[in-house]
Amino acid sequence: MKEDQANPAQYLISTVSKRSGVKADLIRAWERRYEAVSPSRTEGRQRIYTDQDIARLRLLNQATNNGHSISQIARLSLNELHSLITKDMHTSNQTQPHIRPIRGDKHELLDDYLEKCFSAIIAFEATVLERHCENAIAELGPMSFIEQLLTPLLTKMDESLQAGLLRPAHEHMATSIIRSLAYILRTNRPCSRQAPRMIMSTPTGQLHETGALLAMIIAEFKGWHVTYLGANLPAEEIAAAVKYTHARAVAINISFRNDDSVIIKEIRRLNTLIGKDVTLIAGGRAAVDYQTILDEIGAFRVNNYDHFKLVLDGLRAQTSFQDYA
Amino acid sequence: MKEDQANPAQYLISTVSKRSGVKADLIRAWERRYEAVSPSRTEGRQRIYTDQDIARLRLLNQATNNGHSISQIARLSLNELHSLITKDMHTSNQTQPHIRPIRGDKHELLDDYLEKCFSAIIAFEATVLERHCENAIAELGPMSFIEQLLTPLLTKMDESLQAGLLRPAHEHMATSIIRSLAYILRTNRPCSRQAPRMIMSTPTGQLHETGALLAMIIAEFKGWHVTYLGANLPAEEIAAAVKYTHARAVAINISFRNDDSVIIKEIRRLNTLIGKDVTLIAGGRAAVDYQTILDEIGAFRVNNYDHFKLVLDGLRAQTSFQDYA
DNA sequence: TGTTCTGTGTCAAATTTTTGTAAAGGTATT
DNA sequence: AATACCTTTACAAAAATTTGACACAGAACA
DSSP: OOTTTTOOOOBOHHHHHHHHOOOHHHHHHHHHHHOSOOOEEOTTSOEEBOHHHHHHHHHHHHHHHTTOOHHHHTTOOHHHHHHHHHHHHHHSTTOOSOOOOOOSOHHHHHHHHHHHHHHHHHTTOHHHHHHHHHHHHHHHOHHHIIIIIIHHHHHHHHHHHHTTSSOHHHHHHHHHHHHHTHHHHSOOOOOOTTSOEEEEEOBTTOOOOHHHHHHHHHHHHTTOEEEEOOSOBOHHHHHHHHHHHTOSEEEEEOOOOOOHHHHHHHHHHHHHHHOTTSEEEEESTTGGGGHHHHHHHTOEEOOSHHHHHHHHHHHHHHSSOOOOO | OOOOOSOOOOBOHHHHHHHHOOOHHHHHHHHHHHOSOOOEEOTTOOEEBOHHHHHHHHHHHHHHHTTOOHHHHTTOOHHHHHHHHHHHHHOTTOOOOOOOOOTTOHHHHHHHHHHHHHHHHHTTOHHHHHHHHHHHHHHHOHHHIIIIIIHHHHHHHHHHHHTTSSOHHHHHHHHHHHHHTHHHHSOOOOOOTTSOEEEEEOBTTOOOOHHHHHHHHHHHHTTOEEEEOOSOBOHHHHHHHHHHHTOSEEEEEOOOOOOHHHHHHHHHHHHHHHOTTSEEEEESTTGGGGHHHHHHHTOEEOSSHHHHHHHHHHHHHHSSOOOOO
């Protein structure tokens, strides 16, 4: 356990430049003028950067492109940079999901992050896990992070839990961290008034909400106005939320096969309560176990996030004309 | 205690102009003539604005468009501007009542925010609730937000829930929003390696985690390195987390009086598992119901956040020499 | 009615500051 | 030796600053 076990400083400036998108000259200028990063040095005075430095530079790059002055933001923390950029998206009505020119070996990069995150979980290092996730979000972008890093990570966690390699405490810790990242991941865009609305929740007895949370983020990316209700909610409450918000769709996440009779009853009840005009979508690892009931009532069941996106697009297209101002 | 605002983001005039919709020239004129804003300066005299300044200018812009004279409203507080504009919306042709610039009346400000947040909850407007909370955090700072706005709000929500004024769906929605704010509220300071560590969770059967979440944030403010585990965790798991992290204290939150035998058993088990060297702290609305067992095993019970802070300080002082870098 | 005063928004010129880029000459690494 | 880095210095474009002036609408005044 030395100074920074999980973070062996390792990258040279050319690598950092490629991965962050900031030219090497400029990286040095930013360091010299504003101490934007503080890399350590080799014996021969060459700069050595960490993952965090890369994430920083990437965010700084994005923020300056958004019109911020480098001198003013150079010393902000990763966290602060995140919220800064989130706010930018929030205000400047149409900042596109930023370019992610991850050139080179993306696969290796993902594996690297996956390994690092998993190690942090095993070591019960919440702070390290959080930092790695923040870095990954900055480098990969929210979507890739969710689909290509987080999903495999959650799967791996689940397997390890089954295998007894991890304890529930590990999983709780990791889940809390991941959940807290939702704020960064969400593109708090103003969400035009005509955006179709959706309720996202988890039926009674389903306590795990990670899946629902990520699905919410994805739906928001797809332009939906999602009202997120958390986990473990009875059908009447979900239906009430639909009425209040005039939602056009309800998505529920089923991660575990607890007590079939309860879930099936809840689904059936929810279906009758929301009426025919509201689309019901069910996803999650255990949703497949309820295929029959879902078919019977004419609800969608989605297998994965791509499938979910397709269904969402279909719903948007199918209904009244939307303005894509 | 420095003023450690969660919002050190700073903007130059061009950004401010774009975001607020007020031309840069005019912003300067308003400052020169009416001190509408008071930006700080860089070394080279460039103006530096905060988020609040932007909000201010946006409101001033809107108010002037509504016919108000800039010289009359330039010095109103954020909050007063808010109510001015909402009043404009409601009473389209009313003689504007005397809006006294009663700044400094924090009580009124808090009541106003409380009212707005609660209305947003009743109306099931998640987005509005979130925006009000974000504004309040910017204006009040994280600590005041938690202790003076959020705590009363949660109490009020609870009463309304009991009275049938709100449905559980309302509460779930609001809780999700509040939880997502944790990321902003947390002082993600590096947390020096010598910071005392603490495990925060909620025992089996206790599904509400808002209290634990806020307690975590407060403990972090107090310089603790908190590992947050979420809700509904068996004693063995909490104890395992203590072992992994070498935590010096465990805090559990008990919000509801569910099944006494379970909770008492869990507390007792937790106490034996963590050993004598680890301090157990219990808080939450229903913690008082378990006073006897807590006394018996020599655990702390805290009544409120101030009490919690006192206990935390006591623990820090009592143990080995800490660095207050 | 006509004149003046005041409050407001806008513009322009001259000057500074900020910031990305680059060249030159030396050092490390492979 | 070839390539990649480092430091220092310089430079030019973009953005901000200050100062002062101007236009115009309403209010005040004669």
